[in-house]
Amino acid sequence: MSATETTATAATKPAAVDNPGYEYALEIVDLCIDVDKHGERVPAVKNLTIRVRPGESHGLVGESGSGKSLTLRAVMGLFSKGAYYRSGYIKVCGREVLGPNAPHYDPSMRGRGVAMAFQEPAVALNPIMKVGWQIVDALREQEHLSRAEARKRAIELMDSVGITNPEDRFDAYPFELSGGMRQRVMIAASIACKPKVLLCDEPTTALDVTIQEQILRIFRSIADSGTALLYVTHDLAVVSQLCETLSVIYHGEIVEEGTLRKVFDTPEDDYTRQLLSSTPYLKGRMKAAASDSAKNVDNAKKGD
Numbered sequence: 513m514s515a516t517e518t519t520a521t522a523a524t525k526p527a528a529v530d531n532p533g534y535e536y537a538l539e540i541v542d543l544c545i546d547v548d549k550h551g552e553r554v555p556a557v558k559n560l561t562i563r564v565r566p567g568e569s570h571g572l573v574g575e576s577g578s579g580k581s582l583t584l585r586a587v588m589g590l591f592s593k594g595a596y597y598r599s600g601y602i603k604v605c606g607r608e609v610l611g612p613n614a615p616h617y618d619p620s621m622r623g624r625g626v627a628m629a630f631q632e633p634a635v636a637l638n639p640i641m642k643v644g645w646q647i648v649d650a651l652r653e654q655e656h657l658s659r660a661e662a663r664k665r666a667i668e669l670m671d672s673v674g675i676t677n678p679e680d681r682f683d684a685y686p687f688e689l690s691g692g693m694r695q696r697v698m699i700a701a702s703i704a705c706k707p708k709v710l711l712c713d714e715p716t717t718a719l720d721v722t723i724q725e726q727i728l729r730i731f732r733s734i735a736d737s738g739t740a741l742l743y744v745t746h747d748l749a750v751v752s753q754l755c756e757t758l759s760v761i762y763h764g765e766i767v768e769e770g771t772l773r774k775v776f777d778t779p780e781d782d783y784t785r786q787l788l789s790s791t792p793y794l795k796g797r798m799k800a801a802a803s804d805s806a807k808n809v810d811n812a813k814k815g816d
Contacts, residue, residue, distance in 0.1 A: 584742070
C-alpha cells in the first residue's frame, strides 16, 4: 500500500493556546527571494505571504522547484549559495528576524524560536557521532545544563518521539538505526529547545506508510502542545492527515490558500484543481476528512 492510499484523517483543531502576546508565531509577508541562473538573478519566491498561529499546522504544497524549501531556509536564515533575500519580512513570535529592520538574519532565534526537521536525517545527522550526544549538543547550545542533565533530558526526548529502549539507542550511530528511527532522532533534536515554530521539509517522504503515520502523529502532538508547524510537502494525503490550513505554491507564488475544507471542496485556482484531480481516488476521502475537521472546529467554537 502506498502513502497516498492511506485513509486520510484530517487533523482536528488543537486546544486553545494561551495568548502569548502575539497573534502569529510565524509571519512571512511579501517575501521575495532571487536565485542565480546563468549568471543573472531571477525571482524564485515572489511576494509570498504565510501566517501561522501558535498551535496551528499549516501546509505549503507544491511541486519540486516551486520555492517551498527556499522559503523554509529563509525562515531559518540558511540561504544556499546563489540564493538572495530581496524584500519582504519574516517575523518569529512577533520579532522581525529578516526584513527592512533586520537586514541580517538574527541567528539567536534558532532553537527556541524556530527549528527545522529536514527531509533526510542521514544528511542532517553527523554519521560519526552517537545520536544521543547530537541531541545533547542541541540542548546545551540553548540551555545551561550539565552533561548528565542534558543526557537525561535527551533520553526523555527520545522516549517522547517513540524511540524504544532510548537508553540503549542513545549510544547508537545513525547507520545503526532504521530510517524511521533516524527521523525520530532528528525530530527529538529539533524540538529539544521547545521551539515556538517548527519547520518540516517533507520529513516523511522516504518512509513507508506505517512509519509515516507514526511520524505524523508525533507532529500532531507537537502542534497540540502549542508549537506552530509549517509543513512543506507535495503529498496531499499528508496534508489531509496533519494540516488545518494550507497554501498552494506554484512557480514561487501562492496561488491559493485557506482552510483544508475550503481548498479541497472549492478550489479556485487551476493549478490547485490539477493537484486534486491528479489523485482522483483520494479526493473524495480527503474532502470528507476536511469537512469532518471543519465540523470539529465549529463544534469546539460553539463550546467556548
